Amino acid sequence: MSLSRLQQPCYLQQCPSPLLPSIHLPCSFSFRVSPCSQRQRRLPSGGHTSSVAVCCSLSQQQQQSQVLSSVTNGSTVSDRKEIRFGLPSKGRMAADTLDLLKDCQLSVKHVNPRQYVAEIPQLTNLEVWFQRPKDIVRKLLSGDLDLGIVGFDTFSEFGLGNKDLIIVHDALGYGDCHLSIAIPKYGIFENINSLRELAQMPQWTSEKPLRVATGFNHLGPKFMKDNGFKHVTFSTADGALEAAPAMGIADAILDLVSSGTTLKENNLKEIEGGVVLESQAVLVARRKSLIQREDVRGIMKEILERFEAHLRAVDQFTVTANMRGSSPEEVAARVLSQSSLSGLQGPTVSPVFCKRDGKAAPDFYAIVICVPKKELYESVQQLREIGGSGVLISPLTYIFEEVTPRWQELLLKLEL
Numbered sequence: 334m335s336l337s338r339l340q341q342p343c344y345l346q347q348c349p350s351p352l353l354p355s356i357h358l359p360c361s362f363s364f365r366v367s368p369c370s371q372r373q374r375r376l377p378s379g380g381h382t383s384s385v386a387v388c389c390s391l392s393q394q395q396q397q398s399q400v401l402s403s404v405t406n407g408s409t410v411s412d413r414k415e416i417r418f419g420l421p422s423k424g425r426m427a428a429d430t431l432d433l434l435k436d437c438q439l440s441v442k443h444v445n446p447r448q449y450v451a452e453i454p455q456l457t458n459l460e461v462w463f464q465r466p467k468d469i470v471r472k473l474l475s476g477d478l479d480l481g482i483v484g485f486d487t488f489s490e491f492g493l494g495n496k497d498l499i500i501v502h503d504a505l506g507y508g509d510c511h512l513s514i515a516i517p518k519y520g521i522f523e524n525i526n527s528l529r530e531l532a533q534m535p536q537w538t539s540e541k542p543l544r545v546a547t548g549f550n551h552l553g554p555k556f557m558k559d560n561g562f563k564h565v566t567f568s569t570a571d572g573a574l575e576a577a578p579a580m581g582i583a584d585a586i587l588d589l590v591s592s593g594t595t596l597k598e599n600n601l602k603e604i605e606g607g608v609v610l611e612s613q614a615v616l617v618a619r620r621k622s623l624i625q626r627e628d629v630r631g632i633m634k635e636i637l638e639r640f641e642a643h644l645r646a647v648d649q650f651t652v653t654a655n656m657r658g659s660s661p662e663e664v665a666a667r668v669l670s671q672s673s674l675s676g677l678q679g680p681t682v683s684p685v686f687c688k689r690d691g692k693a694a695p696d697f698y699a700i701v702i703c704v705p706k707k708e709l710y711e712s713v714q715q716l717r718e719i720g721g722s723g724v725l726i727s728p729l730t731y732i733f734e735e736v737t738p739r740w741q742e743l744l745l746k747l748e749l
């Protein structure tokens with residue numbers, strides 16, 4: 334891997350309009366695209382990138398899409414040969430992402446936490462780039478990354494529904510949270526318990542709109558508009574949004590919730606119909622990379638198969654038990670009569686031979702089944718009821734199916 338051949342990444346910066354922190358719908362933003370290096374960057378065509386400034390009255394989404402498509406359709410996509418995988422550099426997603434890869438025998442070799450490039454020795458020609466989640470999405474759009482792992486919320490907020498981004502695995506099993514609107518429990522909101530009631534409050538007028546604080550400047554306005562809010566303004570901040578109502582800066586907030594503790598501690602409540610989306614970590618890819626490069630598809634398939642096999646296994650135990658019986662069929666029928674013992678594809682029943690009258694004869698049968706972890710005790714009880722003994726429980730690491738369902742779905746999405 335030659336790092337000297339790597340392009341300097343291109344930063345897409347979102348510059349709040351002078352109106353901020355109060356953004357009125359339709360939001361007005363300006364965006365600047367500039368190379369991160371001081372020098373101008375040579376393009377494969379021999380041209381140079383230059384700063385692009387967009388500042389017009391288009392909606393935020395239209396503006397962002399326009400800038401992003403000029404980046405994507407333009408010339409930032411290099412003819413590099415490496416495959417680039419973006420992983421969260423810090424925050425909630427970082428450690429769990431590395432753990433998942435490790436559990437799938439794809440450990441990331443990362444010598445120094447301040448170094449942003451690493452490798453997965455099992456996957457040749459793959460570079461891991463550690464980036465902030467929102468930058469992973471932006472760099473997938475600009476073609477500077479091919480694959481990535483981010484939260485679905487970040488994917489939706491910064492991906493803007495762009496068709497060049499594909500979700501390859503939508504449930505990696507960590508980073509669970511939801512994006513939700515929350516209002517104070519007190520004052521004029523005391524008896525407001527649904528989004529409908531909030532929208533119908535007579536207090537909101539064009540002179541005095543509902544003020545929402547959010548870091549989700551794309552999803553927030555879209556959600557409120559889709560839900561019939563006419564008089565609403567948005568302000569933004571990088572964190573601690575829950576303070577905004579008590580500070581008198583906002584009436585409501587739209588932010589991520591997982592345990593709900595931050596809302597509770599700040600005297601805020603969620604309301605019926607107020608969930609914008611449910612989120613967890615997702616594996617994403619750039620459509621063009623998958624379509625144009627067989628090697629990207631190959632690596633994607635391997636990562637996806639390992640993820641699927643591991644995530645399918647992680648909630649299951651292997652259960653082995655001995656049962657007396659007259660034949661494998663009779664033992665199987667007894668096992669299948671129990672709701673918690675049907676396993677993934679029915680039980681494996683093997684004769685256990687012992688010596689009887691000088692001959693080897695099946696005396697009892699060993700059964701092997703997979704049971705969901707949360708049904709373990711129930712399964713053991715059912716096994717005992719049908720004559721099972723010597724029950725052994727062991728963890729399950731992978732379940733590889735004949736075909737990987739999400740890979741089949743991906744090929745369909747790619748029309749390949």
Ligand SMILES: Nc1ncnc2c1ncn2[C@@H]1O[C@H](COP(=O)(O)OP(=O)(O)OP(=O)(O)O)[C@@H](O)[C@H]1O
Binds near residue numbers: 591
């Ligand atoms: N309670 C939670 N609050 C925020 N994010 C959560 C929560 N639970 C899970 N997540 C997930 O973690 C991600 C946030 O991670 P992190 O805080 O590192 O990123 P960020 O806030 O987008 O980055 P930055 O701090 O650089 O702005 C979210 O996008 C979401 O997918």
Ligand SMILES: O=P(O)(O)OC[C@H]1O[C@H](OP(=O)(O)OP(=O)(O)O)[C@H](O)[C@@H]1O
Binds near residue numbers: 571574575593595
């Ligand atoms: O439901 P909970 O489990 O309480 O989690 C929700 C809180 O966590 C996040 O904030 P974070 O901790 O990232 O701090 P920040 O707001 O300063 O970014 C999020 O923005 C909420 O404030």
Ligand SMILES: [Mg+2]
Binds near residue numbers: 424572
């Ligand atoms: Mg954060």
